[in-house]
Amino acid sequence: MRFIAAISLLFVTLFVTSPLKANEVNFYAWGGSSEVNSYLRWVQKELKAEGIQLRHNKVADASEVVKQLIDGRSNVDIIWINGENFHALKKAGALRPITYEIKALNNISPELNWQSDFGEPVEELEVPWGVGQFNLISRPGLFSQKAVSAEALLNAAWDNKGRISYPKPPDFHGTTFLKSLLLSLYPQQREVFQQPVSEVDANEWTKPLWHYLDKLHPLLWQQGENFPSSAGEQISYLANGQLLMAVSFNPNDYQTLVNHGRLPAGVERHTLSDEAITNNHYLAIPVSSNNAEAAKAVIEFLLSEKAQERKADTNRWGDPSVLKRTQKGDKSSALLEPTDDFHASWQNYLEREWSARYQ
Numbered sequence: 001m002r003f004i005a006a007i008s009l010l011f012v013t014l015f016v017t018s019p020l021k022a023n024e025v026n027f028y029a030w031g032g033s034s035e036v037n038s039y040l041r042w043v044q045k046e047l048k049a050e051g052i053q054l055r056h057n058k059v060a061d062a063s064e065v066v067k068q069l070i071d072g073r074s075n076v077d078i079i080w081i082n083g084e085n086f087h088a089l090k091k092a093g094a095l096r097p098i099t100y101e102i103k104a105l106n107n108i109s110p111e112l113n114w115q116s117d118f119g120e121p122v123e124e125l126e127v128p129w130g131v132g133q134f135n136l137i138s139r140p141g142l143f144s145q146k147a148v149s150a151e152a153l154l155n156a157a158w159d160n161k162g163r164i165s166y167p168k169p170p171d172f173h174g175t176t177f178l179k180s181l182l183l184s185l186y187p188q189q190r191e192v193f194q195q196p197v198s199e200v201d202a203n204e205w206t207k208p209l210w211h212y213l214d215k216l217h218p219l220l221w222q223q224g225e226n227f228p229s230s231a232g233e234q235i236s237y238l239a240n241g242q243l244l245m246a247v248s249f250n251p252n253d254y255q256t257l258v259n260h261g262r263l264p265a266g267v268e269r270h271t272l273s274d275e276a277i278t279n280n281h282y283l284a285i286p287v288s289s290n291n292a293e294a295a296k297a298v299i300e301f302l303l304s305e306k307a308q309e310r311k312a313d314t315n316r317w318g319d320p321s322v323l324k325r326t327q328k329g330d331k332s333s334a335l336l337e338p339t340d341d342f343h344a345s346w347q348n349y350l351e352r353e354w355s356a357r358y359q
Helices: 002-017 034-048 062-070 083-091 103-107 150-159 172-185 190-194 202-219 231-240 253-259 292-302 305-312 345-358
Strands: 023-030 052-059 078-081 127-133 135-138 245-248 268-272 276-284 338-340
Touching (some): 023 034, 023 062, 023 292, 034 292, 034 305, 052 062, 078 083, 083 276, 083 345, 135 231, 135 253, 150 172, 150 202, 172 190, 172 202, 172 245, 172 268, 172 276, 172 345, 190 338, 231 245
Parallel strands (some): 023 052, 023 078, 276 338
Antiparallel strands (some): 078 276, 127 276, 135 245, 135 268
16 A cells, blocks of 8 residues: 555655746748748747747748638747738638737737738737838849839849849749739829729739839740749849849848858839838637647747847848837838738739739
């Protein structure tokens, strides 16, 4: 009996004193950037000390994860989204309201227009994580002005045949390139693109874009028969000299990539049209999350001053902070002059029409 009692006491002692298994949180986030991946590895280490095991499930196309969530076939606890992907998840009722539960939202910049995501009201279903601004990164001297018009881009393509391109839609950088051209072609009528595509004569409004691309494509890299598959691939071509221009949705990329030795010093940042298409990217928790409480703790950390300062540092990721202030100040460069992104419904329309004409 004493032996059994001793074994029982040992079992109880081990059970009580052994550390609990860390909460596991599956974070589905884009994996196409070494800077983002490195940042999230740091986040994993920080959260591990708090008893949370964060798994970065690297995503190539968020829409595929969205389909899985809608079909009930995913283990997502947190997803990094915006735009049409948010719109699809909201329509399907696949996201849980969280904004009233995230205390860090009290520190969000009041200048951040985050309650609308590509024209779709957020309605407590996601929280802002960073700021995206579409921009061009070029070799010195390619463009004479900081704001590049559609006409100036066409002239540069004439002067540098085969040295300019853009990512192939439906890559979101490529689709935003098309949007920016539309803003340059319609500088005084931007409110049209804030409306759902079904409420305007989209065919008529996009005619100048297709006429423009018909002139531009023969001047592009590989005569417009092929396109870089992503912004990352285009940046690689800029780095090795095949191309003179790349695109980015991070306004600090031109500096971050130089700091990391991936682009030569002296590259320049430009807007395509007179203002940069600007949006926020968000974090959301699906209704189907198996660990929503731990997921909220992860979001609180990602919106902390410590995490946002590190994210904004151009020696690391360089993604702008969403906070209204920091004690040390972030190390990011100034934001570009912003303009709102298109309503989410334009995304699929532009991608479908572009593919029908050029593929």
